[in-house]
Every structure is written in C-alpha cells, then in structure tokens.
Amino acid sequence: MEKVTIATVAVRAGVSRQTVSNVINTPEVVRPETRERVREAIASLGYRVNQAARQMRTGRSKLLAVRIEPARDGINGSVLDRFLHGLTDAATVAGYRVMLYTASGDDGEIATYEELLTEYDLDGFVLTSTHHGDPRTSWLAERDVPFVTFGRPWGAPDTHSWVDVDNAAGTAAATRHLLATGHTRIGFLGWPAGSGVGDARREGWASTMAEAGLPTEDVVAVDGVDSGASAAERLTNATAVVCASDSLALGAMRALPGRAIVGFDDTAVARAVGLTSVSQPLAEAAGRCMDLLAELLDGRAPTTPTHLLLPPSLVVRRTA
Amino acid sequence: MEKVTIATVAVRAGVSRQTVSNVINTPEVVRPETRERVREAIASLGYRVNQAARQMRTGRSKLLAVRIEPARDGINGSVLDRFLHGLTDAATVAGYRVMLYTASGDDGEIATYEELLTEYDLDGFVLTSTHHGDPRTSWLAERDVPFVTFGRPWGAPDTHSWVDVDNAAGTAAATRHLLATGHTRIGFLGWPAGSGVGDARREGWASTMAEAGLPTEDVVAVDGVDSGASAAERLTNATAVVCASDSLALGAMRALPGRAIVGFDDTAVARAVGLTSVSQPLAEAAGRCMDLLAELLDGRAPTTPTHLLLPPSLVVRRTA
DNA sequence: CGGCATCATTGGATCGTTCAAGTTGCCGGA
DNA sequence: TCCGGCAACTTGAACGATCCAATGATGCCG
Structure with missing residues (x-):
C-alpha cells in the first residue's frame, strides 16, 4: 500500500x-x-x-494525558479503571487520543507535564485524585495548559472546570433508603476527618439524620477491612451502618453480621458479596470531563469555569 | 519561555x-x-x-498502544489495571509512551490498528486477552507491525513473541500447598473446557493430584459467584477446593464454609475477604512485554520469537 | 612535503501539513 | 467600459527534526 x-x-x-x-x-x-x-x-x-505533520504546523497534537495510579488500597482500584475506559471512549468520539503516564508525587507529576508538553505537545490533561493543597492545578493554570479535574479542588480556589460525584448525595440516598426500610438507629463508619471526599460522605448521612430528627452515632477508621471491622464493633446501638467505602463496609459486615450495611463505590467486591453500595456514574463523569476539556481546547469555553456535580445511584443488594 | x-x-x-x-x-x-x-x-x-518533527522524518513515533477493556465480569477487572500501570512504567524507562484505545470485537480492533498506524504512526502494540482463532495477530504479522501478546496464542501457530503467566504452575502450587497442609481430597472448581487459560488451570491441579496418586473430583461453572456456589455444592467429598478464579472461589466459600479454598488472580476481593489466592506477577509480565517489544522495535530481536512463561506465586491467607 | 585515507562537521533537501499571501474569474455599480 | 469586491482556489514558505552528500581538518606514509 x-x-x-x-x-x-x-x-x-x-x-x-x-x-x-x-x-x-x-x-x-x-x-x-x-x-x-x-x-x-x-x-x-x-x-x-498524518497527525505528526499537522501537529508540527499547528502545535496541537490531539492528545490528552491521564495518570494511571498504582492500585493503592486495591479494593477501590477498579474505579480508575472504569473511568479510564469511559474517558478513552469519549476522547475517541471527540477526535482525541488518551496517553498514559505514571508519576510519584505531585512534583514528579509536574516534571512529567513539562516533558509531555515539550516533547509531545500535549493538548490537555485530566487530573484525578485532587487533594488539599494540590500544586498541580496552579502549575497548569499558570502556563495556560487546558485541564479538567475529576474531583473538585478541595480547599483551593475554584478557578478551573471540574466534574465530581456528589458524595453527600450518595450517603444521603443510602440513609433515606435505610430510613424507608424502617431503620431509625443508623450509624456511620467513616474515615478520619480532613479528606474532602470522606467529610462529604459523612455530611450526607449526618444531614439526612438531622432532617429526620434522629440521633447519630459514628465511628472512624483508616480505610481497610480489618480496621473497619474493629471500629464497627463500637457501633453498639445501630441496626444499620452507612460506610464511607466498600472496604469499611466489608469490615462492618464481618463485625456486625445481620445488620444492614451500605458501602460506597460499588466495587467488584460489593457485587461479589452482595453488598448494597453507592455507585458512581464513572462513564458519565468521564464523558463530561471530555466535554469540558473539548470546550477549552476549541476555545469555545465559557469565561467562567463549569462545575458539575453528578448524582450517584444506590445499588440495592442483600445487605440492606 | x-x-x-x-x-x-x-x-x-x-x-x-x-x-x-x-x-x-x-x-x-x-x-x-x-x-x-x-x-x-x-x-x-x-x-x-520535538517528537512530531522527529517522527515526520523518521516515521517512528515512540508510541505504543494497548486496548483498555470494559471491566467485564468486574471482579477480575483490576488485573488489566495493574498490567497497564506496569507497562506504562516500563515504557517510560525505554523511551516510549503508552496510548489507550477501546474497540468492540476483533474486527473493530483491527480497524483501530489501521487508524492508529496511519494517523499516529504507532510503533507497536501490546495485545491482551488472546483467544482461540484470534485474527488480530495475523493481521499485524502480515503488515510487519511489531507486537507482543500478553497471553500465549491459543491454538494459533507460535510465530510471534509472547509473555504469559504459567497458569498450570499456579494451580499446581496451590494444590501442593493443600497437600502439605494435610489435605488429600482436593477438588477443583473450574470453567467449562475450551478456554486455554481455564484448561491450563485445571491441568496444574490434575497433574499434581496424579503425581501424588490421589483421586480427583471436579465440577464446572461459568464464572460468577452464584454459579460458583451452586457448582461447589456438588463437591461433596472434598475437604479443600482449588478454583479457577476468585469469583468462583468466593462462591465456594459461601457454599462450603469451613473448607479450605484457593482462588486465582489475587484480586482485591481476595485481599478483602482473606481468600488464599494465586497471584500473577503482572508488573513483571508488563516489563517483559516491553523488553520484547523494544527488541523488535530496535531491530535487535532474535530471529526466532521469544516465549516467556512466568511463574505465579501463592498468597496464603485465612482460607487455606 | 605532497598525496590520501579517515574522521568530524557542515549545509541543503526533505517529511506532510497548514498559514499567509497571492491569482483567477465573475458580478454589479458608476 | 472600467474597477472594486468577493468567492473559490492556488502557490510558496514554514514548522523542527534527520538524512545525505559534500566539505574541512587531521594524521600517516612514502
């Protein structure tokens, strides 16, 4: 040929x-x-x-980059997996391709940005795992590199577009479901205060309980099955427990057999053991990220950044 | 700047x-x-x-592509995740970048190859999920596109380099472990015959039992927790069960509480519920794939293709 | 000291595309 | 009739790297 x-x-x-x-x-x-x-x-x-020739002339590569993280605690690892799949699909439709990179630490990631930008003329980035004091967003913003974050900028000024899942709405839905099933003593098993995601998940449960005029009882554990189990044992009064993650929920199931339990993230584990869990709309989130990024790349973005909070859904199984 | x-x-x-x-x-x-x-x-x-300028002159892009699959049965989804991470790492070290694509069906995937090759001048591919009668390898081979498969070419001629995990060695190790723990009536819960991976996993158990001169008993189920549970109930004599996947193992745990159970893949679920499981060396497999591909790309590949079978390891937890 | 081979370095052409500045042809108004 | 204006299309140059052929410098031998 x-x-x-x-x-x-x-x-x-x-x-x-x-x-x-x-x-x-x-x-x-x-x-x-x-x-x-x-x-x-x-x-x-x-x-x-021929993209290379086009890129040389226009300076635009039609490439996006996402970081692939090591499966950290493992149990939630497949969340990124599903997000990546959705993003790759959406990018293809929009005429872009997704490139992967790994990096350790925020500084390492910034060094990688620099490399990808100068070597491959990357058009944009999708950031995940935003956290308090994240230096990545300001670095990119200063250099006018288009980017969108999946996860809102905890603590930092809201100057860029982002997509996030409404964590509070998820635990609120879980709590309402338990209330509707007749429970009144609904406890919460969460992470230590300070992480944006964890605080939001607690808040959804707390406010729903407050609205119903019911007393609350909650305990805290670092993420993990064993740690979740020993913390859950201290929830003596609750007949039902809303948890900040599927790992914690699994611990609660072991410590409190027979009680109603709801997890968060609808991971493979939840499906496997029949755990009711809050499911994030990851494919949709990925699609929205791509939409927002495409707007930025085409220069047709609104002057004020867009913020999207997507509602998760409750997947009811055997445990609640 | x-x-x-x-x-x-x-x-x-x-x-x-x-x-x-x-x-x-x-x-x-x-x-x-x-x-x-x-x-x-x-x-x-x-x-x-500037890679674009270099590419235009040399025709080489320093880009590799891997397909990201939808999380199929979910429970095993994180396997690809970990492989991808390892591959991205190894590629970076070798001076390459990894690009993602999705495709439905082998023909759709071949159409994507064509697009990636002409538009982006991709240097090579890493294929996963090889299966019987796979048309992708011959398409690539005919066009002299460098590629490596993770998973051996089941049934097809062995004309390209591949890396695979020694599935039989994994179940053999699991069986030996159970024998050493004193079990003699060790059953097998597997997939229907016909899939290369599944057959190999059965074979490792069967041959180890034969060597020990012990009688065998096995049942079959399509992958999934519920289906695994109902199949496991028919394993009446066994005091221990080797399973072809963690999903099946989870079913077996439910159906046969108290018996020794070993799963396969060491997924997040296994870690979460304390299931003993056979762990695939995914980071190493990814690194080896990259090594073989780099050889092909540099033109310093041996004339005969290389085949690597990596031994998995047994992660012992509570269930065995 | 000339001749010649060898090595390091140079300048121009080239890859395939898009940008910027033309050219052509047609229509309408003065 | 002439000319401005416009639409449709063409032409030459440029992006930043590498390939290729040619040049300059160096050392060795007779």
Missing part, C-alpha cells in the same frame, strides 16, 4: 493541496461540488491525516 | 544542527570534547526533542 498524502488526494480530485486541507478543516469555504469530489477522493484512497 | 529547538542548541554550543542531532542519536561519532559542550548547552537550555 502506497503512502497516501494530501498531495495524492489533491491530484486525484484535480485540486490543490490547500483545497483538500480546507475540505478537512473548514469545509464551509469550499464549493459544495468541489467538496464532494474531494471527499470521494479521500474515501477511495483511504486517506488519513 | 522561548521555544528551544535543535538550532538554538547548535548556536549556543557553537556547532551545527547535525552535530547536536548526532550527540542525541549517535553520540559515539562526535568527539568527546564537542559532545560534552553540546550536552551542556542542551541541559542549560532545557532542550527536549
């Missing part, structure tokens, strides 16, 4: 290179008749744009 | 562009003294190769 360039197409269609380029990039400036002829030539030759 | 090109570096070092290029690509042809001067200029200017 010969190499098919824009020049090949031009000859076949009997026009100049630039006209072919116009048909591809700004079809409206070409007469419909010519446009159609060029399109036929493109199709019959199986022509495809 | 100004744009730093090879010309900027050349001026700073007082040499020509080509000499700078030689320092980068074939340092041995440059006199040590000059080489050092150029290297200093590169460092002080923070110069980095």
Whole structure:
C-alpha cells in the first residue's frame, strides 16, 4: 500500500493541496461540488491525516494525558479503571487520543507535564485524585495548559472546570433508603476527618439524620477491612451502618453480621458479596470531563469555569 | 519561555544542527570534547526533542498502544489495571509512551490498528486477552507491525513473541500447598473446557493430584459467584477446593464454609475477604512485554520469537 | 612535503501539513 | 467600459527534526 498524502488526494480530485486541507478543516469555504469530489477522493484512497505533520504546523497534537495510579488500597482500584475506559471512549468520539503516564508525587507529576508538553505537545490533561493543597492545578493554570479535574479542588480556589460525584448525595440516598426500610438507629463508619471526599460522605448521612430528627452515632477508621471491622464493633446501638467505602463496609459486615450495611463505590467486591453500595456514574463523569476539556481546547469555553456535580445511584443488594 | 529547538542548541554550543542531532542519536561519532559542550548547552537550555518533527522524518513515533477493556465480569477487572500501570512504567524507562484505545470485537480492533498506524504512526502494540482463532495477530504479522501478546496464542501457530503467566504452575502450587497442609481430597472448581487459560488451570491441579496418586473430583461453572456456589455444592467429598478464579472461589466459600479454598488472580476481593489466592506477577509480565517489544522495535530481536512463561506465586491467607 | 585515507562537521533537501499571501474569474455599480 | 469586491482556489514558505552528500581538518606514509 502506497503512502497516501494530501498531495495524492489533491491530484486525484484535480485540486490543490490547500483545497483538500480546507475540505478537512473548514469545509464551509469550499464549493459544495468541489467538496464532494474531494471527499470521494479521500474515501477511495483511504486517506488519513498524518497527525505528526499537522501537529508540527499547528502545535496541537490531539492528545490528552491521564495518570494511571498504582492500585493503592486495591479494593477501590477498579474505579480508575472504569473511568479510564469511559474517558478513552469519549476522547475517541471527540477526535482525541488518551496517553498514559505514571508519576510519584505531585512534583514528579509536574516534571512529567513539562516533558509531555515539550516533547509531545500535549493538548490537555485530566487530573484525578485532587487533594488539599494540590500544586498541580496552579502549575497548569499558570502556563495556560487546558485541564479538567475529576474531583473538585478541595480547599483551593475554584478557578478551573471540574466534574465530581456528589458524595453527600450518595450517603444521603443510602440513609433515606435505610430510613424507608424502617431503620431509625443508623450509624456511620467513616474515615478520619480532613479528606474532602470522606467529610462529604459523612455530611450526607449526618444531614439526612438531622432532617429526620434522629440521633447519630459514628465511628472512624483508616480505610481497610480489618480496621473497619474493629471500629464497627463500637457501633453498639445501630441496626444499620452507612460506610464511607466498600472496604469499611466489608469490615462492618464481618463485625456486625445481620445488620444492614451500605458501602460506597460499588466495587467488584460489593457485587461479589452482595453488598448494597453507592455507585458512581464513572462513564458519565468521564464523558463530561471530555466535554469540558473539548470546550477549552476549541476555545469555545465559557469565561467562567463549569462545575458539575453528578448524582450517584444506590445499588440495592442483600445487605440492606 | 522561548521555544528551544535543535538550532538554538547548535548556536549556543557553537556547532551545527547535525552535530547536536548526532550527540542525541549517535553520540559515539562526535568527539568527546564537542559532545560534552553540546550536552551542556542542551541541559542549560532545557532542550527536549520535538517528537512530531522527529517522527515526520523518521516515521517512528515512540508510541505504543494497548486496548483498555470494559471491566467485564468486574471482579477480575483490576488485573488489566495493574498490567497497564506496569507497562506504562516500563515504557517510560525505554523511551516510549503508552496510548489507550477501546474497540468492540476483533474486527473493530483491527480497524483501530489501521487508524492508529496511519494517523499516529504507532510503533507497536501490546495485545491482551488472546483467544482461540484470534485474527488480530495475523493481521499485524502480515503488515510487519511489531507486537507482543500478553497471553500465549491459543491454538494459533507460535510465530510471534509472547509473555504469559504459567497458569498450570499456579494451580499446581496451590494444590501442593493443600497437600502439605494435610489435605488429600482436593477438588477443583473450574470453567467449562475450551478456554486455554481455564484448561491450563485445571491441568496444574490434575497433574499434581496424579503425581501424588490421589483421586480427583471436579465440577464446572461459568464464572460468577452464584454459579460458583451452586457448582461447589456438588463437591461433596472434598475437604479443600482449588478454583479457577476468585469469583468462583468466593462462591465456594459461601457454599462450603469451613473448607479450605484457593482462588486465582489475587484480586482485591481476595485481599478483602482473606481468600488464599494465586497471584500473577503482572508488573513483571508488563516489563517483559516491553523488553520484547523494544527488541523488535530496535531491530535487535532474535530471529526466532521469544516465549516467556512466568511463574505465579501463592498468597496464603485465612482460607487455606 | 605532497598525496590520501579517515574522521568530524557542515549545509541543503526533505517529511506532510497548514498559514499567509497571492491569482483567477465573475458580478454589479458608476 | 472600467474597477472594486468577493468567492473559490492556488502557490510558496514554514514548522523542527534527520538524512545525505559534500566539505574541512587531521594524521600517516612514502
């Protein structure tokens, strides 16, 4: 198979290179008749744009980057997996490709940004695992690099677009479900205060209980099954427990057999053991991230950043 | 920050562009003294190769692609996750970047190959989930596209390099462990015959039992916790069960409480519930895939393809 | 000291695309 | 009739690297 360039197409269609380029990039400036002829030539030759050449001229690579993290606590690892899949799908539709990178620590990640930007002319980034005092967003913002975060900027000023899952709404839904099932003594098993996500998950449960005028009882544990189990044992009065993660929920199931338990993240573990859990709409979140990033990349972004809070859904199984 | 090109570096070092290029690509042809001067200029200017320009001239992109699959049965989803992380790491060290793509079906995947090859000049592919009658490998081989598979070519001729985990060795190790613990009636809970991976896992158990001169008893179920549980109930004599996956093992745990159970894949679920399981060396497998691919890409590959079978390890927990 | 091989270095051409600045042809108004 | 204005298309240059052929410098031998 010969190499098919824009020049090949031009000859076949009997026009100049630039006209072919116009048909591809700004079809409206070409007469419909010519446009159609060029399109036929493109199709019959199986022509495809050479991204490297385009990139050299325009400085845009049609590439996005996402960090792939080591499966940390493992049990929640598949969350990123599903997000990545959704993002790759959405990016393809929008004409972009997703590149992976790893990095240890925020500084290492910033060094990687620099490398990817100068070597590959990356068009944009999707950041995950935002946290308090995150230096990555300001670094990117200072250099006018388009980016979107999955996870809101905890503590930092809200100057960029982000997509997040409404964690509080998730635990609120779980709590309402338990209330509707007749429970009144609903406890909470959460993470130590300070993490944005964990605090929001507690808040959803607490406010729903307050609205119902019921007393609350909660305990705290670092994430993990064993630690969750020993903390759950201290929830003596509760007949039902809302948990900040599936790992904790698994611990609670072991420590308090027979009680109603709800987890968070709807991981594979939850499906496997029949744990009722709050499910994040990861494919949708990924799609929205791509939408927002595409707006930024096309320069048609609104002047004020967009913030999207997606509602999670409760997947009811055997444990509640 | 100004744009730093090879010309900027050349001026700073007082040499020509080509000499700078030689320092980068074939340092041995440059006199040590000059080489050092150029290297200093590169460092002080923070110069980095523009991959697009290089690619246009050389036709090589320094990009690899891997398919990211939808989390199928979910419980085993994080296997790909960990593999991807390892591959991204190894690729970075070797000077490559990993690009993701999704595709539905083998034909869709082949169409994507074509697109990635012509648009982005991809250098190579890493294939996962090889299966009987896989058309992807022959498509790539016909076009001389470098690729490596993670998973051996079941049934197909062994004409390309691959890396795989020795599934039989995994179940053999599990069986030996159970024998050493005093069990003699060890059953097997597997998938229906026909899948290469599943058959290998059965074989490891069967041959170890045969060596020990013990009778065997096994049942079959499609992958899944519930299906595993109902199949496991038919294993009436066994005091211990080796399973083809963690999902099946979870079913067995439910159906046969108190018996010794070993799963396969060491997924998050296994860690969470304390299930003894066979762990695949995914980071190493990814690294080896990258090594083999790098050989192909550098043209220093041996004439006969390399095949690597990596031994898995048994992670002993509460269930055995 | 000339001749010649060897090595280090140079300058121009090139990859495929898009940008910027043309050229052509047609229409309408003065 | 002439000319401005516009739409449709063409042409030459440029992006930043590497390849190739040619040049300059160096050392060795007779």
